[in-house]
Amino acid sequence: MPELPDVEAFKEYLDATALHQNIARVRVDDDRILSGTSAQALGRRLKGSRLQGTRRHGKHLFARISGGGWLLLHFGMTGELDYGESNGGLPEYARVVLEFENGRRLAYISRRMLGEVAVLNDADAFIAEHDLGLDALDDAITPEWLQQQFASRPGPVKTALMDQSLIAGIGNVYSDEILFQAGLHPKTRSNRLNHEDLAHLRRTMRRVLRTTAGHQADPAQFPGSYLTTRREKDGRCPKCGGALKTDKVSGRTSYFCPKCQQKR
DNA sequence: TTCCATGTTCCGCA
DNA sequence: TTGCGGAACATGGA
Numbered sequence: 570m571p572e573l574p575d576v577e578a579f580k581e582y583l584d585a586t587a588l589h590q591n592i593a594r595v596r597v598d599d600d601r602i603l604s605g606t607s608a609q610a611l612g613r614r615l616k617g618s619r620l621q622g623t624r625r626h627g628k629h630l631f632a633r634i635s636g637g638g639w640l641l642l643h644f645g646m647t648g649e650l651d652y653g654e655s656n657g658g659l660p661e662y663a664r665v666v667l668e669f670e671n672g673r674r675l676a677y678i679s680r681r682m683l684g685e686v687a688v689l690n691d692a693d694a695f696i697a698e699h700d701l702g703l704d705a706l707d708d709a710i711t712p713e714w715l716q717q718q719f720a721s722r723p724g725p726v727k728t729a730l731m732d733q734s735l736i737a738g739i740g741n742v743y744s745d746e747i748l749f750q751a752g753l754h755p756k757t758r759s760n761r762l763n764h765e766d767l768a769h770l771r772r773t774m775r776r777v778l779r780t781t782a783g784h785q786a787d788p789a790q791f792p793g794s795y796l797t798t799r800r801e802k803d804g805r806c807p808k809c810g811g812a813l814k815t816d817k818v819s820g821r822t823s824y825f826c827p828k829c830q831q832k833r
Numbered sequence: 834t835t836c837c838a839t840g841t842t843c844c845g846c847a
Numbered sequence: 848t849t850g851c852g853g854a855a856c857a858t859g860g861a
Contacts, residue, residue: 572839601857628840646840647858662858681858683840699841724851732850733841742839800839819852822837 571628571644571684573705573738573778574786579642579650580625581785583632583675586652589619590669602664602679604641604687614638614688615667624692626704627737631692639692645683651676705738705778712768719759719767726762727755727818730774738778741821742797747777748825749796754832755823756816761833800824 571579592615597608606614618636625631632640642648651660655674659666663676665686677686689695703709722729729735730744739747748755751773753766762770781797784790788798794807804813806826814827 575839644840645857646838648840681838681840681856683857685841722850728851740839797839817852820854821839 571646571648572740572743572786573625573628574743574782576625576628576630576644576738577782578785578787579644580623580630582650582652583620583623583630587620587667587669587673587675588622590671590673592616592618592620592667593670594668596666596668597664598666599664599682601682602677602684602686604685606686606688611665611686611688615640620667626692626696627701627733628740629696629701629737631689631695634688637690639689639695641685641687641689641692641695642677643685645679645681645685647680648684649678651678700734701737702733702735703737705736706775710736710771710774712764712771715767715771716762716764719762722759724759725756725818726753726759726770727823729759731819731821739774741823742800743777743781745800745824746781746795746797747774749830750777750794752830754827754830755818755825757832763833766833796824796826 595612595615600608603611618634620632621635623630623632630642634640652673652675655668655672660676660678662678662680664679665677666674668674718735719729727744727748730739751770781791791797799805799807799813806813806829809828811826811828813824816823
């Protein structure tokens with residue numbers, strides 16, 4: 570799940586549940602999920618502190634620690650959050666658990682262990698060090714900016730949309746959805762898109778990301794015209810009813826409608 | 834048993 | 848140097 574809309578939903582979930590509570594204990598079930606820290610160091614940094622607020626950049630979620638610094642949560646392909654009673658059982662694959670003094674706990678869940686939990690002194694420095702591009706909803710992404718960035722890219726537009734060093738937050742599922750809604754074939758060469766195409770792509774990108782985030786990234790709530798719920802064998806286009814096709818684009822399975830999505 | 838999966842990183846190639 | 852594709856990583860579900 571975790572692309573921009575999912576992480577935005579996690580942010581809102583964390584904001585609504587786990588802020589401003591004293592952290593009594595930190596449990597690390599599997600320290601392979603930790604990056605640049607240890608279970609002991611993470612505990613020392615968080616114990617007695619509170620999470621005071623969050624920010625998101627692309628697929629990364631940062632929670633400010635009252636004692637200073639940030640808790641970084643990255644969700645990989647299978648990460649999520651769960652807030653509940655400390656006494657109630659833990660969800661399966663809970664890797665890191667913050668237990669609060671009020672008897673609740675926030676669990677970071679990751680089945681495939683591809684995510685990352687870390688403590689940072691500076692979130693902006695992390696974004697720069699990891700070469701993350703503009704957040705996909707950043708107003709600085711204009712048609713002109715896209716045209717400039719895409720000019721040197723002869724590869725598929727889908728590859729460009731998923732390049733985190735260019736635009737942060739879009740992955741395989743949402744790049745397909747954006748390109749479907751924009752009527753663009755995923756293998757359209759980026760540098761072949763004109764200003765009008767890019768203005769349309771930008772508008773579509775923002776609309777799709779906002780709409781899906783507004784539905785907590787739950788595909789069951791997406792509009793009927795969306796492609797995401799049709800990503801399956803023998804899936805049909807929600808607009809023309811034709812058979813969807815799949816193709817590999819930079820190693821990922823891409824779903825698209827060959828009738829509604831044309832190359833430029 | 835084999836293949837595939839919503840992410841990132843590293844390597845080789847043009 | 849930059850863009851791009853493929854493999855690797857870890858694990859479970861179909």
